[in-house]
Amino acid sequence: MSQSNGKNTPASTTLRLKIGLAEMLKGGVIMDVMNVEQARIAEESGATSVMALERVPAMIRAEGGVARMAKPSLIKEIIKAVSIPVMAKARIGHFVEAQILQELGVDFIDESEVLTPADEAHHIDKHAFTTPFVCGARNLGEALRRIAEGAARSEPRARLEPATWFMQCSTCARLRKRCVR
Amino acid sequence: MVHAVQHMRQITQEMRALTVLSEQELYAAAKNHQAPFELVRMVAQTGKLPVPNFSAGGIATPADAALMMQLGAEAVFVGSGIFMKERATPLDVENDPKERAEAISRAKAIVLATTHFNDAKILAEVSEQVTGTMKGLAAAAIEEKDQLQTRGW
Numbered sequence: 001m002s003q004s005n006g007k008n009t010p011a012s013t014t015l016r017l018k019i020g021l022a023e024m025l026k027g028g029v030i031m032d033v034m035n036v037e038q039a040r041i042a043e044e045s046g047a048t049s050v051m052a053l054e055r056v057p058a059m060i061r062a063e064g065g066v067a068r069m070a071k072p073s074l075i076k077e078i079i080k081a082v083s084i085p086v087m088a089k090a091r092i093g094h095f096v097e098a099q100i101l102q103e104l105g106v107d108f109i110d111e112s113e114v115l116t117p118a119d120e121a122h123h124i125d126k127h128a129f130t131t132p133f134v135c136g137a138r139n140l141g142e143a144l145r146r147i148a149e150g151a152a153r154s155e156p157r158a159r160l161e162p163a164t165w166f167m168q169c170s171t172c173a174r175l176r177k178r179c180v181r
Numbered sequence: 182m183v184h185a186v187q188h189m190r191q192i193t194q195e196m197r198a199l200t201v202l203s204e205q206e207l208y209a210a211a212k213n214h215q216a217p218f219e220l221v222r223m224v225a226q227t228g229k230l231p232v233p234n235f236s237a238g239g240i241a242t243p244a245d246a247a248l249m250m251q252l253g254a255e256a257v258f259v260g261s262g263i264f265m266k267e268r269a270t271p272l273d274v275e276n277d278p279k280e281r282a283e284a285i286s287r288a289k290a291i292v293l294a295t296t297h298f299n300d301a302k303i304l305a306e307v308s309e310q311v312t313g314t315m316k317g318l319a320a321a322a323i324e325e326k327d328q329l330q331t332r333g334w
Binding site: 056138 | 192196213215231237257258259260263264285291293
């Protein structure tokens with residue numbers, strides 16, 4: 001399976017630069033927003049960045065179905081409305097959603113377990129992108145694996161979603177098996 | 182929130198544990214963490230991740246944000262709880278100036294608490310500013326958790 005960012009990226013875009021971009025958010029607050037007005041309030045209140053979402057996780061769960069990347073039109077509107085960095089979520093392993101988000105011009109891509117994972121075994125090859133990534137991790141090994149894949153920032157977070165939890169756990173088990181082999 | 186704390190503590194503990202290992206012991210540590218040796222060695226040498234370490238999950242109040250910062254987070258993700266009223270319905274920030282003001286006061290309080298996470302005096306002040314909202318936020322959080330627990334896909 002070949003995976004790319006959809007265009008030829010100069011190899012000069014290094015992880016170092018991506019980490020530098022993430023460093024700029026240090027000490028700040030990143031707020032989930034669902035529309036332009038919320039994004040404006042976040043900016044006005046001093047948030048360092050906003051996460052553009054179509055629905056909050058609680059709504060996704062209540063409404064059921066597969067949770068995917070937010071609508072491009074919403075992401076574009078929010079990017080236009082605020083001057084602070086805008087993040088958006090892609091499903092785990094869904095590198096085409098990530099390609100689309102990069103094309104839309106988001107400042108960070110969150111490969112997020114809040115959305116329905118698209119690949120149970122593989123995460124996105126984040127080195128293939130010029131846009132920096134944010135990833136969740138529950139322990140050091142997980143964080144370092146995400147960094148090895150090219151995440152500019154690790155984010156220890158609560159896994160609110162039990163099903164994702166299982167999927168993550170079974171992924172780990174499978175990985176472990178592969179190592180033994 | 183309890184998971185965010187748990188994961189933050191776990192990661193910082195694991196990083197501290199690496200710093201006391203000898204070079205030879207790091208190979209086994211890398212194996213146990215199922216992580217690349219070079220990255221494990223980098224953490225062992227510096228005692229921190231080679232990337233910024235942010236926190237997310239259930240952070241709803243200024244006190245929550247400051248707690249994660251004191252535990253070692255370098256920034257916090259805040260859920261849309263600040264834009265919610267009770268029963269997980271969003272505040273009408275577009276048309277209702279009062280609800281808009283409420284959202285702004287919550288958002289500002291969390292930003293201030295994150296900036297001054299080590300200053301209990303400021304934390305007390307900003308926590309006071311958002312009185313009346315804590316209940317809604319907590320309720321929203323519990324409701325969300327309940328929903329997530331009852332869902333199973």
